Amino acid sequence: MNEANFDLVVVGGGAAGFNAALSCRARYPEKRVVLVDQEPEVGYYRTLLPMFMAGKLPEEKLFFWRPGEGMGLEVRTNVKVRSLDRQAKRLTLESGETLGYQCLILAPGGRPVVPPVFERSVTPDGVFPVRSLGVAREIKAWLLAHRDIVVLGGGLVGSKTSVFLRLAGFSVTLVEREAHILPTVLSANTARPLQRHLENMGVRVCTGTTIDRFKADAAGAVKAVRLATGEWVPCGTFLVGIGSTPDVGFIRETDLMRDGELVVSTTLQTVDPAIFAIGDAVAIQTPDGARAHPWTWPQAVAQGKLAGTNAFSASPRPLKRTTRVNAQNISGVPLMILGGPGVGSSIEARPGPGEGVWREFFLDDSRIVGGALVGDIAGAGPLHFTMANAEDVSQRVAGLLAPRTRAFRPSTWTRLGQSYRARNFAVKESTPC
Secondary structure: OOEEEEEEEEEOOOHHHHHHHHHHHHHOOOOOEEEEOOOOOOOEOHHHHHHHHOOOOOHHHHEOOOOOOOOOEEEEOOOOEEEEEOOOOEEEEOOOOEEEEEEEEEOOOEEEOOOHHHOHHHOOEOEEEOOOHHHHHHHHHHHOOOOEEEEEOOOHHHHHHHHHHHHOOOEEEEEEOOOOOOOOOOOHHHHHHHHHHHHHHOOEEEEOOOEEEEEEOOOOEEEEEEEOOOOEEEOOEEEEOOOEEEOOHHHHHOOOEEOOEEEEOOOOEOOOOOEEEOHHHEEEEOOOOOEEOOOOHHHHHHHHHHHHHHOOOOOOOOOOOOOOOEEEEEOOEEEEEEEOOOOOOEEEEEEOOOOOOEEEEEEEOOEEEEEEEEOOOOOHHHHHHHHHOOOEOOOOHHHHHOOOOOOOOHHHHHHOOOHHHHHHOOOOOOOOO
16 A cells, blocks of 8 residues: 655645645745645636636636645645544545645535536536636636526625626626525625626626526537526526535544534644644634634635644644635625624614615624625725624714725726726616516
């Protein structure tokens, strides 16, 4: 049996895993580190895949790391982990090779959720999950001859994908099961100006429905999908962007799971102090016993850097924040997400000044637990600090809701090189679904 021993083994080459490996190499240059991933390529920005698929970003710009760039990092790609033996501190790969470790960091990420009606085994060609670079290449090639696109899922992935494809001139219909887009992070009022923005660009947005059937042409490719309302929509390309589920795979067979989740402490350690876990697969248990699921790109980067630093530290440091803050720009509309609403939280919101500007907070016991700034994100940093420190804002809500700057005028976006987006697509009314 082929065996190799390392100081640190990192499983998963996404934002969390890669930053963990690089952070460890920077902090402990004498340590031997290997990163293992099931994809053929690692070190790319997954968040930029919609731009790449739409032809707005060359492939080489996706990568922040390439093989041969040094840093003393060994990388094994296109290989899966079969099993973990905690007692022997050894991973077995599906290739039969075993990797011994002193410290292990698990960053397996998530796998895309695909509705049963669209499982690849029973669906026509032209149906793709929006997740990996390999699939993104397939989508980009397929789009050239199949320009009627339906995107299922109105979250950040689905909304951004719809925007970039529409800007590239494709016909796009966005379908969201809930009553408004971005339902996990925005209230209906806050989502409304963003939805109007997409519709004004020419994206048809259908909310409160889903897809329940499809039609294929003689060649076996998708040609139409049916909304739950009964309407058939022309579709040559169907993209699934309804989120992901933790890809725990071989971890499920270990005793690292708690109540079906891969739970870690704020130092990102599992019940085995030699094993850390980070990214989309983990639940972080805070000192008060609550579990947080901060599955965002910024959190993945922060957790990766901390895990790499903590790996061989005698006094591991805790993660400072478990909030789900995320900044986006949806075709000229700045958006700062502070986090989704908690169970039973109340909403404090204020529109304007100016069309398309909205600020809202989700409050629990007079403390901010989430919220969003749309169209004007000034003051987002202090707001995040206020939320992260659980400050009582009962006497300050009105002031915090007030925008810190005037709404951006069209001339501002012209200077920022954004105005072409508004000129290229005529404003039109929303089409009922």
